[in-house]
Amino acid sequence: MKTVVIGSGSWGTALAQVLEDNQRDVILYGIEKSEVDDINLHHKNSKYFEDVSINPSLKATMDINVVKEADVVLLAVPTIAIESICQQIDLLLTKKTIIVNVSKGFHPTTNERMSQVIRRCISADHLSSVVSLIGPSHAEEVIIRLLTTIDAVSLNEEDAIVVQQLFSNHYLRIYTGSDEVGSELGVAIKNVMAIASGILSGLGYQDNTRAALITRGLQEMIRYGMAFGGQQQTFMGLTGIGDLIVTCTSVHSRNFSAGYQIGKENTVENFLKNNKKTVEGVRTAKIVHNVSKANGIDMPICEEVYQILYEGKEPKTCANDLMLRELKREF
Numbered sequence: 001m002k003t004v005v006i007g008s009g010s011w012g013t014a015l016a017q018v019l020e021d022n023q024r025d026v027i028l029y030g031i032e033k034s035e036v037d038d039i040n041l042h043h044k045n046s047k048y049f050e051d052v053s054i055n056p057s058l059k060a061t062m063d064i065n066v067v068k069e070a071d072v073v074l075l076a077v078p079t080i081a082i083e084s085i086c087q088q089i090d091l092l093l094t095k096k097t098i099i100v101n102v103s104k105g106f107h108p109t110t111n112e113r114m115s116q117v118i119r120r121c122i123s124a125d126h127l128s129s130v131v132s133l134i135g136p137s138h139a140e141e142v143i144i145r146l147l148t149t150i151d152a153v154s155l156n157e158e159d160a161i162v163v164q165q166l167f168s169n170h171y172l173r174i175y176t177g178s179d180e181v182g183s184e185l186g187v188a189i190k191n192v193m194a195i196a197s198g199i200l201s202g203l204g205y206q207d208n209t210r211a212a213l214i215t216r217g218l219q220e221m222i223r224y225g226m227a228f229g230g231q232q233q234t235f236m237g238l239t240g241i242g243d244l245i246v247t248c249t250s251v252h253s254r255n256f257s258a259g260y261q262i263g264k265e266n267t268v269e270n271f272l273k274n275n276k277k278t279v280e281g282v283r284t285a286k287i288v289h290n291v292s293k294a295n296g297i298d299m300p301i302c303e304e305v306y307q308i309l310y311e312g313k314e315p316k317t318c319a320n321d322l323m324l325r326e327l328k329r330e331f
């Protein structure tokens, strides 16, 4: 099985190393010469992983033609680049390929989930199926082989098992799943909750507040997910509560860190001016705002995050407004 990992950023590098560790036939494709050279020449990807040596057998390339012979192509690029990369590789693929998606979020203008974008852009002749490899997994920990569990979610169970077998090893355990809607919505919306969690920490709130945020945030994820056909049970799993916990509590999380800065400064201004990192929750907050309004889904935490990011509302006021909403039963 020849696998091409597209995207020499943090997650692409960590997952390509998993395959190299598993002695699979893998190559990493990148568009940044500095990243590709760093991997090939120094066995590092210093931009993302300071002082971490990666498996010296892992090779990277800037030649996109490597996808021609691929059986599996894993897309490890931000959601905003998924459509263009799919259009690009569809011209090169020569057989039915398993496309593995690891991005968490939505298409920036159509609001489609990632697997919907991939199915739209890769022609049927070139697509075996889409498998989403998603769950609680910071690249910074997978690259140093710390124990991690995630899901291979697909409408095609056979392909989900292929991906499960390909990636599983002593430090990465893959479960399979078939609730594509619930899983993809869970991992997308948890990024908005992670921004909220960071904001609350930045404002100085502590453990009680974070527990409340995670618990009530999960309820919003379930409400939104079930409105579009996701199964409640999925939100109790790795792509629901699992990913929500890791992202809302970790300093590795770029979404949490963005929120922390915004909360600490009690304004979004500097973050919007200076951020260069992949913070998927920012665009997701806008999409969740638009879609929940259009469909009458009550998403109070996501709405306050949207107000902070896009309407310039003060974080302190948002926290206060959430607390002073009309009182109600928990369930």
Ligand SMILES: NC(=O)C1=CN([C@@H]2O[C@H](COP(=O)(O)OP(=O)(O)OC[C@H]3O[C@@H](n4cnc5c(N)ncnc54)[C@H](O)[C@@H]3O)[C@@H](O)[C@H]2O)C=CC1
Binding pocket: 006, 007, 008, 009, 010, 011, 012, 029, 030, 031, 032, 035, 048, 076, 077, 078, 079, 081, 084, 085, 102, 103, 104, 105, 137, 138, 139, 140, 277, 278, 280
């Ligand atoms: N970093 C992590 O721990 C995890 C990230 N993810 C998700 O994975 C996705 C990718 O994120 P990261 O790897 O973290 O981002 P990153 O910011 O670390 O790296 C992104 C990489 O994509 C490359 N890229 C951008 N456009 C491209 C294109 N058109 N063709 C080829 N390469 C292109 C960039 O050059 C860069 O190397 C995001 O949706 C993120 O939410 C999911 C789980 C864990």
Ligand SMILES: O=C(CO)COP(=O)(O)O
Binding pocket: 104, 135, 136, 137, 138, 191, 194, 243, 246, 247, 252, 253, 254, 255, 256, 278, 279, 280
């Ligand atoms: O999705 C992730 C962990 O599961 C990565 O989170 P961040 O994008 O916030 O770093």
